[in-house]
Amino acid sequence: GGYAVVGLPVFGPRRKTYLESIGGDVSLITRDYVRNSSMLINLAKAIGRLVISYKELQHLAGFTTVVCELDEVITDLEAGKYNRTMVNSDRPEGSAVINPLSRGEVLVDEYIKFDDVPIVSPNGDILVEKLSFEIHPGMNCIITG
Numbered sequence: 001g002g003y004a005v006v007g008l009p010v011f012g013p014r015r016k017t018y019l020e021s022i023g024g025d026v027s028l029i030t031r032d033y034v035r036n037s038s039m040l041i042n043l044a045k046a047i048g049r050l051v052i053s054y055k056e057l058q059h060l061a062g063f064t065t066v067v068c069e070l071d072e073v074i075t076d077l078e079a080g081k082y083n084r085t086m087v088n089s090d091r092p093e094g095s096a097v098i099n100p101l102s103r104g105e106v107l108v109d110e111y112i113k114f115d116d117v118p119i120v121s122p123n124g125d126i127l128v129e130k131l132s133f134e135i136h137p138g139m140n141c142i143i144t145g
Helices: 003-011 015-022 026-078
Strands: 111-119 126-135
Touching: 015 026
Parallel strands: none
Antiparallel strands: 111 126
16 A cells, blocks of 8 residues: 555656656656655654554543542532441441551561451441451462452
8 A cells, every 4th residue: 555655656647747857867766765655654653653642642531530530529528528438337236336547456476467357448337347367477368359
C-alpha cells in the first residue's frame, strides 16, 4: 500500500506531467521517492502516537473520575452528609464491641503469632471476631482478600 503511494508520481496517471517537470532526472526522482517514503514513515509513526495518546487519555479519564468522586465525598463530609454504610449492622447478643484504635500487644520472638485477633473492615464491620494462628520459621502462609 505505502510503496504504491510513493511510486504514484512515477507510475501513476500523471507520470508524464511529473517526469516532464523534473526533466527525467533520475536523481530528482530518487530524491522525491526518498522524501515521500520518509513522509509516509513519519505519518505511520504519528498515527501510532495518536493511538497511544488515546489510550493514555482513557487512563487519565479514569483517574479524573476517581478524583471527582473523592471531591464529592470530601464535600459531603464537610457538609456533614456522610453516613457510614455497615455490611452487618446487627450484632449478635454478647458480641464484643471492638475499639478500632486499639493495636494490641507486639512481642518480638522467633515466630509470628496472632491470638484472638479480630479482622475488621475499614468501615468498622467485624468480619472475624477472634482469629488465632502461629507461623513458625520454614512454614508457608498465603494471605488473600
